[in-house]
Amino acid sequence: MVAAQFHLEEAADGPVLHLVGEWTVAGLPEAEQLSQGIVAGSGERPVRVDAKELVALDSAGALMLIQRWLGRVPWPEIEGLRAADKDLLALVGERMATPRVRKRRVYGLGPMAERVGVATEFAWRQLMLLLAFGGQTLETIAAILVGRQKLRWTSAVHHMERSGLDAVPIVCMLSFLVGAVVAFLGATVLADFGAQVFTVELVSYSFMREFGVLLTAIMIAGRSGSAYTAEIGMMRAREEIDAIRALGLDPIELLVIPRLLALLVMLPVLSFLAVLSGILGGALVGGTALGISPGLFLARMQETAEISYLFVGLSKAPLFAIIISLVGCLEGLKVQGSAESVGRHTTSSVVQSIFLVILIDAIAAIFFMELDI
Amino acid sequence: MSVRGLVNRFGTQLVHENLDLDILKGEVLGIIGGSGAGKSVLMRSILGLQPYQAGRVWWFGQEMATLADAARRQLERRVGVMFQDGALFSSLTVLENVMVPLKEHSKLDEHFITDLARLKIALVGLPPDAADKFPETLSGGMRKRAGLARALALDPEILFFDEPTSGLDPIGAAAFDELIATLHQALHLTVILITHDLDSVYRICERVAVLADHHVVAIDAPAKVQEVDQPWIRECFKGPRGRMAYTQAQTLEAAG
Numbered sequence: 001m002v003a004a005q006f007h008l009e010e011a012a013d014g015p016v017l018h019l020v021g022e023w024t025v026a027g028l029p030e031a032e033q034l035s036q037g038i039v040a041g042s043g044e045r046p047v048r049v050d051a052k053e054l055v056a057l058d059s060a061g062a063l064m065l066i067q068r069w070l071g072r073v074p075w076p077e078i079e080g081l082r083a084a085d086k087d088l089l090a091l092v093g094e095r096m097a098t099p100r101v102r103k104r105r106v107y108g109l110g111p112m113a114e115r116v117g118v119a120t121e122f123a124w125r126q127l128m129l130l131l132a133f134g135g136q137t138l139e140t141i142a143a144i145l146v147g148r149q150k151l152r153w154t155s156a157v158h159h160m161e162r163s164g165l166d167a168v169p170i171v172c173m174l175s176f177l178v179g180a181v182v183a184f185l186g187a188t189v190l191a192d193f194g195a196q197v198f199t200v201e202l203v204s205y206s207f208m209r210e211f212g213v214l215l216t217a218i219m220i221a222g223r224s225g226s227a228y229t230a231e232i233g234m235m236r237a238r239e240e241i242d243a244i245r246a247l248g249l250d251p252i253e254l255l256v257i258p259r260l261l262a263l264l265v266m267l268p269v270l271s272f273l274a275v276l277s278g279i280l281g282g283a284l285v286g287g288t289a290l291g292i293s294p295g296l297f298l299a300r301m302q303e304t305a306e307i308s309y310l311f312v313g314l315s316k317a318p319l320f321a322i323i324i325s326l327v328g329c330l331e332g333l334k335v336q337g338s339a340e341s342v343g344r345h346t347t348s349s350v351v352q353s354i355f356l357v358i359l360i361d362a363i364a365a366i367f368f369m370e371l372d373i
Numbered sequence: 374m375s376v377r378g379l380v381n382r383f384g385t386q387l388v389h390e391n392l393d394l395d396i397l398k399g400e401v402l403g404i405i406g407g408s409g410a411g412k413s414v415l416m417r418s419i420l421g422l423q424p425y426q427a428g429r430v431w432w433f434g435q436e437m438a439t440l441a442d443a444a445r446r447q448l449e450r451r452v453g454v455m456f457q458d459g460a461l462f463s464s465l466t467v468l469e470n471v472m473v474p475l476k477e478h479s480k481l482d483e484h485f486i487t488d489l490a491r492l493k494i495a496l497v498g499l500p501p502d503a504a505d506k507f508p509e510t511l512s513g514g515m516r517k518r519a520g521l522a523r524a525l526a527l528d529p530e531i532l533f534f535d536e537p538t539s540g541l542d543p544i545g546a547a548a549f550d551e552l553i554a555t556l557h558q559a560l561h562l563t564v565i566l567i568t569h570d571l572d573s574v575y576r577i578c579e580r581v582a583v584l585a586d587h588h589v590v591a592i593d594a595p596a597k598v599q600e601v602d603q604p605w606i607r608e609c610f611k612g613p614r615g616r617m618a619y620t621q622a623q624t625l626e627a628a629g
Contacts, residue, residue, distance in 0.1 A: 025481070029480035029481055033482070036482065059489070059492065059560065063492050064485065087558065087559050091559040092492060092496075337509040340463060340464035341463075
C-alpha cells in the first residue's frame with residue numbers, strides 16, 4: 001500500500017494540487033491529518049489538479065478531495081484522472097451532504113429540574129402501569145374462574161418445572177450456606193455471654209420468619225423473573241405478541257397466568273425447602289464447630305420454635321410470587337423491538353422485583369411485630 | 374473469487390455436492406434457485422460464516438482456509454455483505470451503524486468518518502434525516518438501504534446481496550435494482566446477487582448461476598440460461614412469472 005500524499009505547487013497561473021498514492025480508506029489517514037483545517041472555498045483554490053500519480057481512488061478519497069480542495073462545481077480541471085474515477089468523483093459530489101450542526105445537551109439547574117421532573121413522572125407512570133396490569137390479570141383470573149377463559153395447564157406445569165423444580169438445587173445450596181454463616185456469626189457474638197446455645201434460636205427463628213422466603217424470592221427474581229422478561233420481550237420484538245392478539249387470543253391468559261400460577265405454587269414450596277436447608281446449614285456448623293450436637297439442636301428447636309414462625313414466613317411467599325411474575329411479565333410486554341430494549345427491560349425487571357420484595361418484606365416485618373405474632 | 378468442490382451437509386441432508394463456481398471481476402452475477410436449494414448456504418460458505426464439509430474457496434486468488442487470521446481479515450475488508458433484512462445493530466442509529474466498520478478498521482478522524490458515513494447514506498438513496506433514526510423505526514426497504522450503506526462503508530470491491538428485493542413492493546424493488554446497477558457502475562463493484570426475483574435477474578445481471586440438485590446446473594447470460602433444458606429452469610423461466618419478467622425486460626430494452 002502506498003499512503004496518500006498531496007502537495008501544492010505554485011505554477012504561473014496559480015496553485016496546482018498534486019495527488020500521489022492510494023486515496024482510499026486504508027491509505028488516507030496521513031493525508032487526512034495533514035490536510036485538517038483546509039476547507040474548500042475558504043482559501044486559495046487550486047487552479048489545476050494533477051492526478052497522474054494517483055494510484056487508487058475510492059469514495060473516502062473522493063469525499064476528502066471535494067471537501068478540502070475542490071468545493072462546489074465547476075471544479076478545476078483534473079489531469080490524468082481515469083474515466084472510472086471521474087464517474088465516482090461526480091457521484092460523490094452530487095450526493096455529498098452539507099455538514100450539519102449537532103444538537104448539544106444543555107446543562108444547568110433548570111434543565112436538571114426538568115429531567116428530575118420527567119424521571120419522577122416516568123416512575124409514577126410505571127407504578128400505575130403495574131397496578132393496571134395487576135388489575136387486568138385479576139380480571140383474566142376472574143374470567144377463568146367463571147369459565148369464560150381457559151387455564152393453560154400444560155404451560156403452567158412446564159413453568160413450574162422450569163422455575164420451580166430446576167431451581168431447587170441452587171436455592172437449597174444458597175440457603176444452606178447462609179444458614180452456616182448465620183450460625184457462625186451468632187456463635188461468635190453469643191459466646192461472649194456464654195449463650196452459644198442460643199445459636200439454635202437465631203438460625204431457626206431467622207430462617208423460618210425471614211431468610212428462607214427472602215433468599216428464595218431474591219433468587220427466583222434473578223433467575224425466573226428475568227427469564228420471563230427476556231422470553232416475553234423477545235416474543236414482543238418478533239411481533240409474536242401481536243400475532244397472538246391478531247389470532248383473537250389473550251396474551252395475559254396465554255403467557256402471564258401460567259407463569260403467575262407456576263410461581264404461586266412453587267415459591268412457597270421452594271421457601272419451605274430453603275428454611276429446611278438453612279436450618280440444616282446451621283445445625284452442621286453447630287455440630288462441627290460449636291459443640292451443639294444435632295440431637296441437642298433438634299431438642300432445643302422443639303422447645304423454643306413455634307409453628308407460627310413458619311407460617312409468618314411462608315405467608316409472604318405468594319405475595320412475592322405475584323410481584324415477581326407480574327413485574328417480569330409486564331417488563332417483557334414493554335419491550336420495543338430491539339435487542340437492547342430486551343436487555344434494558346430485563347435489568348429493570350430484576351431490579352424492580354428485588355426492590356419490591358425487600359420493601360414488602362420490611363413492611364410485613366413491622367406488621368407482624370405490631371400484631372405480636 | 375472461486376469455489377471448487379464445495380460440499381455442505383446438515384446431518385443426512387445434502388445441500389451442495391462438489392459445487393464449482395467462478396466469479397469474475399466487475400460482473401453482476403445472479404445466483405438463483407428454489408427455496409431450500411442452498412443459495413444462502415453457498416453465500417455463507419463463500420464468506421466463511423459457516424464451516425463446510427469439503428471443498429476450497431479462493432478470494433482474490435488466495436485460498437481462504439490456509440490464510441492466517443490477520444491476512445484473512447485484511448481480505449474480508451475488501452468484501453461487503455448486505456444481509457436480508459439489513460442486519461443492522463438495533464442499539465445504534467443508522468449513522469452509527471455505518472460508522473462501525475470505519476471506526477474499527479481505519480485510522481481516519483472521527484469528523485471525517487461522520488461525513489463519510491453521511492455520504493454513504495446519501496449514496497444509497499436514504500434521506501439525510503434517516504441517519505439519526507434507529508433501525509426499528511425504519512421501513513423494510515429503508516433498513517435494506519441502511520444495511521447496504523454499512524456494507525459500502527469500507528468501499529469493498531465485491532459486494533454480496535442476500536435477497537435484496539424480497540419483501541419490497543414492485544416499485545421499491547425496481548428502485549433497488551436501479552440502485553444496485555448505479556453503484557455497480559460508479560463504484561466498480563463486483564456484485565453477487567442471491568435472489569429469486571426474475572425481474573432483477575433480467576434487469577441487472579450479466580450472468581446468472583442456477584442452483585439445483587446440489588450443483589450449479591447452468592451459468593451464463595440470463596437469455597442463454599433460460600434455454601437450458603433442466604426441469605427446474607424450465608419451470609422457473611417458462612412458467613407464467615418467468616415469461617412475464619422476460620417480456621417486460623424485452624420491452625424495457627426496446628424502449629430504452
